[in-house]
Amino acid sequence: MGLLDSLKEDLSFLGGFKVTLEQMTKPRVTWQYPLEKKPKPARMHGRHVLNRYEDGMEKCIGCELCAGVCPADCIYVRGADNPPGDPVSPGERYGFVYEINYLRCIHCDMCVEACPTEAITETKLMEFSFTNRADAIYTRDELVVGDDGRPKQLPWEDWRPGDDAHTSAWMRATAPGGAADYEGRVQWSGELGYGVRAPEGGQSPNRDDAATGMRPLREVLTLHLDDDERTAEQRGLQGALRRLRHRVELQRELLARRGRGGEA
Amino acid sequence: MISVLRALDPLYNPGVHWAELVIAVIKVVVAFGVLLVSVMLMIWFERKVISDMQARVGPNRAGPFGILQTMADGVKLFFKEDLLPERADRFVFKLAPYLSLVPAFVSFAIVPIGGVVTVAHHTFELQVADPPIGILLLLAMSSISVYGVMLAGWSSGSKYPLLGSVRASAQMISYEAALGMTVIMVVLLGGTLSTRGIVDSQAHTFFASWNLIRTGIVPFLLFMIAITAEMNRPPFDLVEAEQELVGGFHTEYSSIRFAMFFLAEFMNTITMSAVIVTLFLGGPDGPRFHFVTWLWPVLWFLGKTLIFLFAYVWLRAALPRLRYDQLMDLGWKVLIPLSLGWVLVVAAVLVGRWWGVAVILALVAAAGLLMRAVRVGSTRRAQMEEVVG
Numbered sequence: 001m002g003l004l005d006s007l008k009e010d011l012s013f014l015g016g017f018k019v020t021l022e023q024m025t026k027p028r029v030t031w032q033y034p035l036e037k038k039p040k041p042a043r044m045h046g047r048h049v050l051n052r053y054e055d056g057m058e059k060c061i062g063c064e065l066c067a068g069v070c071p072a073d074c075i076y077v078r079g080a081d082n083p084p085g086d087p088v089s090p091g092e093r094y095g096f097v098y099e100i101n102y103l104r105c106i107h108c109d110m111c112v113e114a115c116p117t118e119a120i121t122e123t124k125l126m127e128f129s130f131t132n133r134a135d136a137i138y139t140r141d142e143l144v145v146g147d148d149g150r151p152k153q154l155p156w157e158d159w160r161p162g163d164d165a166h167t168s169a170w171m172r173a174t175a176p177g178g179a180a181d182y183e184g185r186v187q188w189s190g191e192l193g194y195g196v197r198a199p200e201g202g203q204s205p206n207r208d209d210a211a212t213g214m215r216p217l218r219e220v221l222t223l224h225l226d227d228d229e230r231t232a233e234q235r236g237l238q239g240a241l242r243r244l245r246h247r248v249e250l251q252r253e254l255l256a257r258r259g260r261g262g263e264a
Numbered sequence: 265m266i267s268v269l270r271a272l273d274p275l276y277n278p279g280v281h282w283a284e285l286v287i288a289v290i291k292v293v294v295a296f297g298v299l300l301v302s303v304m305l306m307i308w309f310e311r312k313v314i315s316d317m318q319a320r321v322g323p324n325r326a327g328p329f330g331i332l333q334t335m336a337d338g339v340k341l342f343f344k345e346d347l348l349p350e351r352a353d354r355f356v357f358k359l360a361p362y363l364s365l366v367p368a369f370v371s372f373a374i375v376p377i378g379g380v381v382t383v384a385h386h387t388f389e390l391q392v393a394d395p396p397i398g399i400l401l402l403l404a405m406s407s408i409s410v411y412g413v414m415l416a417g418w419s420s421g422s423k424y425p426l427l428g429s430v431r432a433s434a435q436m437i438s439y440e441a442a443l444g445m446t447v448i449m450v451v452l453l454g455g456t457l458s459t460r461g462i463v464d465s466q467a468h469t470f471f472a473s474w475n476l477i478r479t480g481i482v483p484f485l486l487f488m489i490a491i492t493a494e495m496n497r498p499p500f501d502l503v504e505a506e507q508e509l510v511g512g513f514h515t516e517y518s519s520i521r522f523a524m525f526f527l528a529e530f531m532n533t534i535t536m537s538a539v540i541v542t543l544f545l546g547g548p549d550g551p552r553f554h555f556v557t558w559l560w561p562v563l564w565f566l567g568k569t570l571i572f573l574f575a576y577v578w579l580r581a582a583l584p585r586l587r588y589d590q591l592m593d594l595g596w597k598v599l600i601p602l603s604l605g606w607v608l609v610v611a612a613v614l615v616g617r618w619w620g621v622a623v624i625l626a627l628v629a630a631a632g633l634l635m636r637a638v639r640v641g642s643t644r645r646a647q648m649e650e651v652v653g
Contacts, residue, residue, distance in 0.1 A: 016582035020317040030321045255328065 027223040035254055037163070045107040046125040048100055049151045050144040051118060058088050058144060059119035060095035066111035066120055074104035075111060095119075098140035103133070125164060128157040283386050292373075295392045299372055303530045307334045310530075310577045317581040338523060346519040351421030360419060361517070361524035364412030367405035368531035374398040374459045375538040378548050378562040389460060390548075390562065398459040399447055402539060406443070406494055410436045412528070413496070413503065417513035428512030431588065432496060432503040438595040439493040439500075445603035446487040449479050449610045450543045463547035474546040479610060484544045486603050488575075491540065493595065495532045497576060499583035502591060537572035541565060605631075 031038055040046075051059045062079020080096030088094040111120050130136050135156055146152055151164055218225065222234045223243070230239060269276045308323065308331055315322030323330030348354065378390030395401055410433055417429020451457060453475060454465040466474050476484050493500040504512030511517075514525045541547055545568050548561030586594065605627045613620035 013583060016584075017578060020578060020581040023319055024313075024316045026319060028319060028321055032321075254324075 029223075032250060032254065036250060040124045044122075044124045044126075045109050046123045047102070047128055047151075048111070048120055048122055048138070048143055050095070050098060050120055050140065052145055052149070053090070056147065057090050058094060059117045060098060061089055061091055061117055061119070062093045062095040063116065065114040065116065069110045069114040071108060071110065072104045072106045074101040074106075075099070076101075095140060098143060100138045100143065101136060102128070102130075102138060103136045123151055123164065125151060125157070125159050127159045127163070128154070130156045132156075281386075284388075287383075287386060287388050291388075291392050295372060296369065299369065299531060299534065300527075302534055303527055304334045304338075305331070306530050306534055306573060307337075307526075309573065310580075313574065313577045314581050317578070341523040342520055344519040346521065347516070349421050349516045352516065353419040353421065356415050356419035357516075358521070360412050360416035361521045361528070362412075363415060364409050364528035365524050365531070367409040367412070368528050368535050371402050371405045372531070372535045372538065374401055375535070375542050376460050376463050376547050377538075377565055378558060381558045390558075391460065394458055394460045397457050399451060399457045399462070399543075403440070403444060403447065406436075407440065409528070409532070412525075413513050416517065416525070420513075420516035422516050424509045424511075425513050425515045428503050428509045428515070431509075432513060435496070435500065435502065435591060435595070436494055438592065439490045439599065442486055442595065442599035442603045443490040443494060445600070445607050446483045446490065447543070448607055449483045450475050452607075452610055452614060453478055459542050459547075463542055463549065466546040467549040470546075470549070470551060474544060474549070476544040479544075480606070483603065483606055483610075484540075486599055486606070487544065488540065489594075490599060491536045492576070492579065493591070495529065495536055497529070497533060498580040499585050500591060501585060502588060533573065533576055534569070537569045537576070538565075540572055541568040 053059060060077075062077060064077045064079065067075040067077045076097065076099040077095055078097040079093045082088055082092060082094050107122065109122055112122055135154075142152060142154055144152075153159065153164075218229065218231055219234070222230050222239075227235055227239075233239060233242065266276075311333070312322045312330070323333035326332040326336045348357065373392035374395065376389065376391040376394070380387060380389055382388075413432040413436070414429045417425040417427075417432070420426070450462060454462040456462060456465065462475075466478075471477065496503045503509075504514065509515070514522055517525060548565040550560065550564035552560035608623050608627065609620065612623035
């Protein structure tokens with residue numbers, strides 16, 4: 001080994017300067033979370049809602065199957081006979097007491113699978129941090145959807161209008177693992193006309209990404225792709241400009257929001 | 265009036281016009297304020313640039329682009345409880361932060377920021393003070409800041425701060441030798457110890473007359489490395505190596521005293537960048553234009569300083585921390601011999617051309633012999649190990 005080679009090896013740490021300088025020009029992968037929310041995964045498990053039929057009747061029949069199947073033992077249900085004059089649910093019985101303790105719930109979705117009437121489903125709401133043990137226990141009044149079919153927003157819950165989209169719709173628990181026969185077919189039902197989701201497209205060309213809140217990977221990771229792999233509108237100088245404009249808009253929104261009293 | 269001033273300051277010279285006193289006071293206050301504000305911006309700048317280099321976002325919540333983050337941190341530190349360890353030496357513990365902070369201020373006082381300005385018939389230099397021993401003051405102050413770190417660690421009455429401060433004092437003393445050597449070259453070339461004189465001696469042609477070129481770049485690099493070690497900045501921040509020493513010498517410090525150490529560190533970074541610019545890059549030297557003539561030197565000075573501030577952040581992002589033995593190797597086996605040799609060369613060339621050639625040849629021969637000796641030694645040792653193993 002020559003002197004030059006050993007010197008080269010000794011000074012190889014100078015490569016760090018190149019790496020760090022290159023990194024400065026690369027885009028950040030960070031999402032500005034409260035401002036910029038990722039589209040949530042199609043099958044995300046958030047907080048529960050108790051659904052109702054289109055006529056306003058509650059779906060829960062107080063059978064306690066959800067409580068029985070719950071591995072975390074966080075659901076407490078007591079059924080009661082429907083009052084004859086003023087029934088709460090169609091049929092004989094209804095969920096008289098329904099409580100979920102979110103200090104215990106692990107969002108495994110087994111209650112949803114167990115429910116025979118699709119009464120309990122999980123929404124995609126996940127911003128419900130409470131500061132009080134009593135608030136952790138969601139009661140029936142809090143879980144049941146409102147007359148418009150939307151989940152009720154409780155005082156400590158911090159989700160914005162629109163975050164509750166795709167809520168109150170039941171997805172078949174045993175969804176086919178991408179079998180071609182089921183592609184493009186709706187596999188969940190909407191309640192009170194709200195929260196009906198477009199079918200998940202899978203690989204098929206007729207998928208409706210806007211409706212399902214999904215985005216193709218090519219679009220999500222566009223910053224990290226080579227230019228020829230990008231979608232048509234993200235390609236070239238025009239695409240770069242579009243991305244830049246998006247960034248500027250985000251920054252402006254951040255500043256505007258701070259001006260309004262620092263809710264971020 | 266004069267008797268009052270005499271009582272306050274025995275050295276007061278009654279011949280001094282009152283306006284000159286006012287100017288001196290204004291210069292001190294402005295330098296103090298500018299330095300504090302620039303420390304605030306420097307901390308923000310460092311956090312932002314280093315987060316860019318690490319593919320992070322960095323502070324972005326307080327003010328536009330997070331520029332007020334330092335202010336927020338400072339206010340937070342102010343309101344924290346000021347802890348004093350039970351086994352601490354109370355007086356020294358309280359004194360140490362000031363011993364780090366004051367030298368950083370004083371060193372900045374000798375840096376010429378701009379040229380000569382005339383306001384209302386009073387001509388003065390854009391520089392807090394121009395003592396005839398300017399550069400010695402710098403060396404003295406950097407020695408005093410060793411005390412700040414050393415005493416902070418010692419007076420904490422705790423083991424990690426003590427270890428950190430022992431490291432710090434060993435490191436700072438080792439690198440001060442190389443630092444002094446490189447400064448000697450600049451002094452030899454300029455023929456003066458005053459910073460103003462050094463800057464003036466470089467101001468003939470842009471770039472070519474700077475000490476950076478005149479001393480042959482190597483002293484500049486040596487000075488840069490030595491000063492980084494002197495400031496305990498990465499990659500020489502063994503003093504506060506979190507993985508080994510918790511926080512190092514300031515482990516036991518909290519609240520405003522901790523903030524003072526932090527302030528001192530960043531103020532040193534700014535001051536030393538300014539000193540490098542003064543010694544090697546001609547200070548405020550640069551092309552100037554005919555409108556607002558006083559502004560251009562200041563802008564040149566700021567621009568050059570900013571380059572070094574970025575360089576320090578870059579160093580921090582790019583280089584891993586040195587091991588203690590590597591640190592000592594670099595200081596004693598590389599920087600000191602190299603700076604000593606280079607001083608000889610510079611001095612010899614100043615005496616005469618033949619002297620210079622002779623000294624260079626002698627040094628090359630000596631270096632060759634030394635290398636040969638080291639090689640023979642290492643092969644012998646390898647052979648011995650082979651036999652033993």
